[in-house]
Amino acid sequence: MEKFHKRVSIDYPNGGQGYQAFIYFRSLLERNWTEGDSRQHPFRHWVMLASEPHYARLIQLRRRFELVERINGFKARTRRLADRLEYLSAMTEIETAAKLRLAGIDISFPKAKSGDTPDILAEVDGCDCWVEVTCVNPQRLENQFSDLLGEIMSTMMSKRVTIGGFGLERLTKDDLQQIKDKVNLAASEIAGKDELRKVNVRGKATLYVGSGSKAADIPEECRGSFRVWGGSPRPHIERVIGKIREKGEKDYLGGGPGFLVLYDSLMDPRNLDEILGSQIDDIGLVMATYPQIFGMALVVPSDFGTRISATTYLSTPDRDFIAYALPDRSTENLIVWRNRYTDTKLPSTIFNAFMNYPTTYAKYLNERNRLSP
Secondary structure, three states: OHHHHHHHHHHOOOHHHHHHHHHHHHHHHHHHOOOOHHHOOOOHHHHOOOOHHHHHHHHHHHHHHHHHOOOOOHHHHHHHHOOOOOHHHHHHHHHHHHHHHHOOOEEEOOOOOOOOOOOEEEEEOOEEEEEEEEEOOOHHHHHHHHHHHHHHHHHHHHHOOEEEEEEEOOOOHHHHHHHHHHHHHHHHHHOOOOEEEEEEEOOOEEEEEEEHHHHHHOOHHHOOOEEEEOOOOHHHHHHHHHHHHHHHOOOHHHOOOEEEEEEOOOOOHHHHHHHHHOOOOHHHHHHHOOOOEEEEEEEEEEOOOOOOOOOEEEEOOOEEEEEEEOOOOOEEEEEEEEOOOOOOOOOHHHHHHHHOHHHHHHHHHHHHHHHOO
16 A cells, blocks of 8 residues: 555645655554454545545645644554544544644543543643543444445545435445445446446435536435435434433543533434424433533534535524535534533633634644645
């Protein structure tokens, strides 16, 4: 893989930095690989192809890692990052830590001890607090769709096609493999042509594969995205509530104040509309029963999801919503809750770390790019 990137990176304007980013992540992860694990590891989708967009994503990921690489406990996170079963949880902790550091918040990754240990310790407005980061969906489900979306993205780049579609949340291993095989076959058959193919796995998924001018014929609501249907929106909300209860029962810092960060990469626009449009905020009501939790962020990331052309804000007395595209073309939808029933004075710094992230991150990248050779 290193020989591949060393050879092809010279063909791209950002290839030099992209190659150095590859070396950076190889040095972090390779020492902790288990035998044979690298072939199944989710991170392989970051490095298995070379192109200007691919290198841009890899370079920017390195920039986010650089924000936290000197923080106490970072090496332990990289060990977990190398474990494919721990990868997503470790990655979300590092991404959250980068958001907090950009806001100037002092943080550390504490060592696991007997009793309840949070993922991040932070000093916010002069007070110590905990930050707990978790994925809403079962790890198995997240890993399955991370693998599927990574495969689809790689096919898009290698075959120069556009892919979009939708599928069920509950898919077996055989279902996922059948989807991959059919999409790859269709992409290979139409590569270099003006053609559109419809790929269907009955009762499981429908995808469109388009090349050339025919890519514009993919239905707009799923063009360049893969939407997951998990039944009614309610199960996602119940999972969020379940995580609040699970973490709210913990005794972090002896019951001290804290902030929850939940990631849900499978939530679609209907789920967000259900949360934002509901007359009764069930999530906020449950959080109110845990006064040590002064707030929560629900992050809905998507490398291959709903397109966002402009940053969108929506604010209510208890929660804020922002949807934005990052410079590497990935997108995030974010809802931040403020628990008005908390025992703690609401620290604006930690809320601003999330709501101002698109701006602070863009400024940080501009400065790093200015300083880079």
